[in-house]
Amino acid sequence: MPQLRDSGNSGPGSTVRQSPEFEGFARIFGIETEYGVSVTGAGRPVDAGQVAMMMFQPIVSRSRSTNTYLTNGSRLYLDVGSHPEYATAEARRPLDALAQDMAGELMMRRLAAQAQERLQATYGTGLRVHVFKNNADSAGHSFGCHENYLVRRFVSLEQVEHELLPFLITRQLYTGAGRVTDEGFEITQRADYLDEAVSSATTRSRPMVNTRDEPHADPEEFRRLHVIIGDSNRSQWATWMKLAVTHLVLCVIEESARLGVPSGFETFALAAPGEANRAVSRDLTCRNASLRMADGRELTALDIQRGFLRIVERFVAGHAAAMDAAMNGTRTDAVASRDGIGRVLDEWRRTLDLLDAGESGRLADRVDWAAKLRLFETLHARRGGVAQSKLEQLDMDYHDIANGTLYDALLRRGAMMRLLDDGDARRALTEPPADTRAALRGGFVAAALVAGAQFSCDWTRLTLSSPEHREAVILDPFADEPTADYRQLMQAL
């Protein structure tokens, strides 16, 4: 991932004032998704890098760059190694982040369709461009879906490592996207590729949580927790759940750090996180793998998840009003009521109960790995033996947002749960979340495009270079109100 110009400092001359959301439980969510590209039906090999460049041609002709921000406030760019990448705009609610993520799929689908049409002129109408929202190619290269959570600076990295990591490793029971490997089916796409637990290293080693310090906010107040361990999900429920449940766990950790008291999660520190991660991924029963704890005990992934749930339930009982207010404010619309903490806890509890009962099949309408496994089992029952390469193909097709058929068929037949519909995704492609600084960025990009102005953006900065040079810093990700600088910037357009 390319380094950003600005890692979050406000720069000389500007006064830093505390975010009104520093106190309390408000959160900023973001998802960065790397997509993979391939071509079939061309009759001869076509370089994926070339195809990715062709996908980005409309972006280059608009922005003179393969790195741009969209009117919905999100970032779209071509990453190292020809990965199209989409980073959602800042969202205050998991459901808003999901809508933004779905808008990213839609954007990629459109770019792929245009590239496919142009390539067909050269290679024939049998050519298909595949864009995979997954995390591994056929040669064993892995790429990521990174979650970002804005957390208060007083949470230490030690606490993240010992208290959050056991949760992240075991939540894969319901957030894992599933993967066909030579050694059999696994719950996650990523476990085989992750080694260190927590690290600031970027490309060579792959940590589960990246600690590179780029808060894209006031570094005195916040850090941006960059979670590497998760899979790219097709299931809307899984994307929503991984953000929603992780947020609740983070609320407990933050409050314990704020008060200087133990969270209770410290008892779940793992002796060997990498080993535990792989063990969880390979145990399709979800009940058999026993994980070595730092204190010498052995627990299953479900034991650990139940422990986290118990502590979160107790915490929510005492803080529900403040947590709800932080996420929804005075908002009482549809999205707010569906993103409620009660619903998240109900889903979490029910999921663990079903897994505990050995009934992962009943989660096949919402848990990606269970959806794949059910389909493979059905196929096996109907047709007898299924070749390994066919299973691998179906696994990939499930993640192909451009020409895939499997996931769309599951959705269309009502076998996969929807939280949002296509209209929500289309809206989220043009409309930024209304209650974060993404609203300011999106408004700026939209106005600049209409005016035909030269502009550039950053997560914390909006720059106009022509017709005149102007800049506005948007340091507080929670702030959706135009500043004086922002107003001047918009007037210049």
Place this chain on the structure above:
Amino acid sequence: MPQQFEQANADAQQSAQHDAQAETTRVENTQAEATGDVLDSVLDDIESVLETNAEEYVNSFVQKGGE
């Protein structure tokens, strides 16, 4: 599952309730997931994928770099 959605905040606006009800319907639809008929239909839908050359499809996806 559906009953959770019916617990939409009592003070939520009417639009919210309407939305939650619409969602209940959608969620109930997924209850059909267990029936073999639905999965048979899905297998019919993906017939073209089942017919194509899997090796070629899989091996064509080799990515460089990332993260």
